[in-house]
Amino acid sequence: MSAPSRGRWGIRLGAGLVAALLLVTLAEVWVGAGAKPASAAGETIEIQAAHGTSFVPALEGKRPLFILAIGSDARSPALEHGRSDSIHIIGVNLKTHRASVLGFPRDSWVSIPGHGSGKITTAMSLGGPSLLVDTLENLTGITIDFWLLTNFGGLRRMVNGIGGLTVDIPIDLDDHFSGAHLSAGSHHIDGWQALAFARDRHDFATGDFARSENQGTILLAALTKLQTQFAKNPAVVFEWIVLGWKNVTTRLSVNTLLDLALTATQIRAEKVTNQVVPGTTGQVGEASVVFISSSAQAIYADMRANGVIGS
Amino acid sequence: MTRGLRLARLGIALVVVAAVITSIVVVLTRNSSKTATPAQTAPVSGSPLPSPTPRSVFTFPAPEIEGFTVVGVGGVSLSREPAALIQSTLSQFYDQAFLDPVTWANGVPEEAWSAFDASVRDQAIADTASLALGDTVPSLESLEVTKATLSVNVLLNTNKKPDAAFAEIVFNATGTLTDGEEITITNRAEFLLRPVSNTWLIFGYPEATTNVTGISVTATPTPSATQTGATP
Numbered sequence: 001m002s003a004p005s006r007g008r009w010g011i012r013l014g015a016g017l018v019a020a021l022l023l024v025t026l027a028e029v030w031v032g033a034g035a036k037p038a039s040a041a042g043e044t045i046e047i048q049a050a051h052g053t054s055f056v057p058a059l060e061g062k063r064p065l066f067i068l069a070i071g072s073d074a075r076s077p078a079l080e081h082g083r084s085d086s087i088h089i090i091g092v093n094l095k096t097h098r099a100s101v102l103g104f105p106r107d108s109w110v111s112i113p114g115h116g117s118g119k120i121t122t123a124m125s126l127g128g129p130s131l132l133v134d135t136l137e138n139l140t141g142i143t144i145d146f147w148l149l150t151n152f153g154g155l156r157r158m159v160n161g162i163g164g165l166t167v168d169i170p171i172d173l174d175d176h177f178s179g180a181h182l183s184a185g186s187h188h189i190d191g192w193q194a195l196a197f198a199r200d201r202h203d204f205a206t207g208d209f210a211r212s213e214n215q216g217t218i219l220l221a222a223l224t225k226l227q228t229q230f231a232k233n234p235a236v237v238f239e240w241i242v243l244g245w246k247n248v249t250t251r252l253s254v255n256t257l258l259d260l261a262l263t264a265t266q267i268r269a270e271k272v273t274n275q276v277v278p279g280t281t282g283q284v285g286e287a288s289v290v291f292i293s294s295s296a297q298a299i300y301a302d303m304r305a306n307g308v309i310g311s
Numbered sequence: 312m313t314r315g316l317r318l319a320r321l322g323i324a325l326v327v328v329a330a331v332i333t334s335i336v337v338v339l340t341r342n343s344s345k346t347a348t349p350a351q352t353a354p355v356s357g358s359p360l361p362s363p364t365p366r367s368v369f370t371f372p373a374p375e376i377e378g379f380t381v382v383g384v385g386g387v388s389l390s391r392e393p394a395a396l397i398q399s400t401l402s403q404f405y406d407q408a409f410l411d412p413v414t415w416a417n418g419v420p421e422e423a424w425s426a427f428d429a430s431v432r433d434q435a436i437a438d439t440a441s442l443a444l445g446d447t448v449p450s451l452e453s454l455e456v457t458k459a460t461l462s463v464n465v466l467l468n469t470n471k472k473p474d475a476a477f478a479e480i481v482f483n484a485t486g487t488l489t490d491g492e493e494i495t496i497t498n499r500a501e502f503l504l505r506p507v508s509n510t511w512l513i514f515g516y517p518e519a520t521t522n523v524t525g526i527s528v529t530a531t532p533t534p535s536a537t538q539t540g541a542t543p
Contacts, residue, residue: 246381255475
């Protein structure tokens with residue numbers, strides 16, 4: 001290499017090193033500051049990736065699920081042979097996770113298999129929950145998958161156990177028979193108040209129909225509460241199951257109850273239809289009864305099809 | 312060109328070289344000091360090749376346990392054994408899904424998904440970004456767990472046998488990229504597990520969130536951050 005070449009090499013080396021130094025310095029500046037907002041602590045922070053998701057294993061199936069919720073007027077251990085004061089079929093569409101609650105006035109005059117005609121409230125006292133299931137399946141054509149039974153005390157303890165419920169009271173209540181004394185509007189009610197609201201029929205012009213609808217309202221308030229608590233802490237489902245197990249009679253396993261509870265968390269409460277079978281009041285002999293209207297057949301058919309009324 | 316001028320140019324070049332070397336040494340020294348923390352530091356590799364030194368397998372610390380029994384009492388004592396099995400299942404998944412350098416380059420290995428029941432496995436894989444670090448940050452060079460907690464709630468059936476459990480996880484880690492930049496990884500998850508053939512598998516995740524946040528090298532990790540990590 002000639003002297004002039006060495007000179008140019010020296011200049012190039014020097015320029016290259018200066019450039020490298022600049023690059024290192026720039027790199028320092030970039031790494032140190034970056035194009036990021038500065039925090040109060042002088043750190044620079046940038047969200048690069050944020051992902052959140054949720055997957056709850058709700059029951060799935062091609063046909064809807066039907067659960068019979070029964071409220072008995074009896075005390076344990078005669079619970080299963082008391083009269084059913086509260087009767088609701090809960091239909092769940094396992095594809096869409098929508099649901100409906102269909103209530104039956106306790107004085108509904110129906111055919112009870114093996115026992116002729118009678119008030120539906122007497123079916124359980126005649127043959128336990130299974131006869132009530134048979135009676136309803138015979139009436140509606142709906143196949144009941146599970147039944148759950150509680151009584152006054154069970155309802156009260158469960159509502160207290162979950163910290164009460166928030167319920168919209170449709171009208172002022174002042175009924176000394178049931179003990180319901182609440183003004184119209186939204187109330188956070190305890191177990192006693194929930195029970196009184198569920199039993200009150202004297203304050204309502206539609207009597208037994210309104211009472212059945214109010215019982216459905218309590219079911220939906222409980223569903224809303226479950227979902228609110230589940231969103232904060234999923235393990236709350238276990239508390240509900242333990243509470244339910246101690247206050248509900250059922251043939252279901254704990255595992256199946258868990259499946260049902262998890263499924264319930266995925267049903268949007270505000271989209272659940274709460275309806276009572278249509279009918280008229282009348283007399284059979286000395287007894288006041290409810291005659292279910294023929295228009296109820298369309299409701300049964302609707303519910304049978306996909307578990308949801310009015311879908 | 313005169314000899315004096317050539318010497319002057321050579322002198323300038325040497326000064327520049329010295330400055331460059333000094334800068335490089337400063338940068339390298341600072342980066343190496345950040346990756347020198349013990350335990351839970353995955354090997355400095357940046358490639359999927361096996362590391363030259365054995366890697367510590369991650370384990371969650373002993374979980375907080377709560378037992379829910381539908382009959383009688385004694386839920387906590389009966390929940391200890393299932394909680395230990397759940398700890399094992401989740402530790403293995405987090406090791407494979409977050410801490411194994413192979414994952415950073417190649418994504419979460421297929422065997423990691425065996426922590427999930429077959430009924431939920433495809434969904435979990437689709438939700439990789441929420442459940443795992445995987446290859447979100449391929450330039451990751453090392454990763455150090457700064458916080459890992461596990462709480463287990465067990466549901467016991469009428470025979471006082473465990474039917475299901477919810478496991479709540481808080482998992483934080485600090486990583487260093489090949490360019491020296493630091494990132495933090497924050498994972499929060501709630502898993503539903505059920506016993507299957509002497510082990511516990513994940514059947515659901517009501518909550519699963521993974522955030523990756525970049526922090527400049529000027530940020531100094533707090534000393535406590537490296538002390539709250541899981542056992543090596």
